[in-house]
Amino acid sequence: MADFKTIDKLHRRGLLFILSSPSGAGKTTLSRMLLAADADIKLSVSATTRPPRPGEEDGVHYHFVSDAKFDAMVEEDDFYEWAEVFGYRYGTPKGHIREGLKEGQDYLFDIDWQGTQQLYQKDQQDVVSVFILPPSLAELRRRLEERAQDSDDVIDGRMERARAEISHWAEYDYVVINDNVDECFDRVREVLDAERMRRTRQTGLIPFVRELMG
Numbered sequence: 402m403a404d405f406k407t408i409d410k411l412h413r414r415g416l417l418f419i420l421s422s423p424s425g426a427g428k429t430t431l432s433r434m435l436l437a438a439d440a441d442i443k444l445s446v447s448a449t450t451r452p453p454r455p456g457e458e459d460g461v462h463y464h465f466v467s468d469a470k471f472d473a474m475v476e477e478d479d480f481y482e483w484a485e486v487f488g489y490r491y492g493t494p495k496g497h498i499r500e501g502l503k504e505g506q507d508y509l510f511d512i513d514w515q516g517t518q519q520l521y522q523k524d525q526q527d528v529v530s531v532f533i534l535p536p537s538l539a540e541l542r543r544r545l546e547e548r549a550q551d552s553d554d555v556i557d558g559r560m561e562r563a564r565a566e567i568s569h570w571a572e573y574d575y576v577v578i579n580d581n582v583d584e585c586f587d588r589v590r591e592v593l594d595a596e597r598m599r600r601t602r603q604t605g606l607i608p609f610v611r612e613l614m615g
């Protein structure tokens with residue numbers, strides 16, 4: 402008889418796990434927690450024309466590229482999708498995502514609603530999207546100020562955009578409020594765990610059931 406471990410190792414198709422939120426609601430924090438806690442998911446590193454923030458590493462958080470390089474990547478059809486956000490361009494490189502999915506690799510995307518819509522259009526079956534909401538707009542501003550990475554003007558701009566971004570909440574599969582970060586993280590992991598068990602992703606089930614039925 403197959404024990405739980407065998408069942409757990411059934412082959413499955415990977416998924417494209419999207420975390421979006423208005424800036425400051427906590428998606429970077431949650432992404433880092435998820436990558437640290439879960440060895441089966443890896444970050445899809447975007448290319449951006451935005452300059453690096455202190456502590457950000459090229460090739461780890463983003464591929465930091467010039468405008469000319471980004472133009473060339475668009476020209477060469479190197480992106481799954483790309484969008485302009487806050488005056489800079491951001492794009493998802495195609496890389497090896499298609500092959501990785503077949504092998505059961507999950508990919509994490511920290512992208513905005515425009516990127517989410519484009520990924521859905523390209524590959525609906527593999528996408529699972531989660532929208533993170535702040536508990537209040539006052540708390541959102543407090544977090545942006547506490548992060549201390551932007552000038553007051555930039556924070557005002559991000560707050561203005563937050564309303565527009567929040568208006569896309571209903572386009573997502575799941576919505577989680579990030580009040581207490583640990584509780585929010587638990588919810589996000591529950592979504593990921595359940596989505597991994599979807600019948601259509603468990604490609605090893607057909608041979609398993611065939612053997613089960615003898």
Ligand SMILES: Nc1nc2c(ncn2[C@@H]2O[C@H](COP(=O)(O)OP(=O)(O)O)[C@@H](O)[C@H]2O)c(=O)[nH]1
Binds near residue numbers: 421429491493512
């Ligand atoms: N469409 C799209 N959006 C992206 C991509 N990479 C990052 N973004 C979004 O660009 C926005 C700005 O990101 P960033 O400059 O890192 O600031 P953040 O808002 O503090 O995370 C965020 O909403 C990200 O989700 C990408 O490859 N494609």
Ligand SMILES: Nc1ncnc2c1ncn2[C@@H]1O[C@H](COP(=O)(O)OP(=O)(O)O)[C@@H](O)[C@H]1O
Binds near residue numbers: 422425431544582
């Ligand atoms: N649940 C939370 N409670 C309090 N502070 C939080 C919470 N989640 C994130 N933060 C803090 O808020 C700031 C913005 O979070 P960040 O993950 O950078 O947001 P985003 O990537 O969505 O712009 C950071 O300083 C982070 O440490």
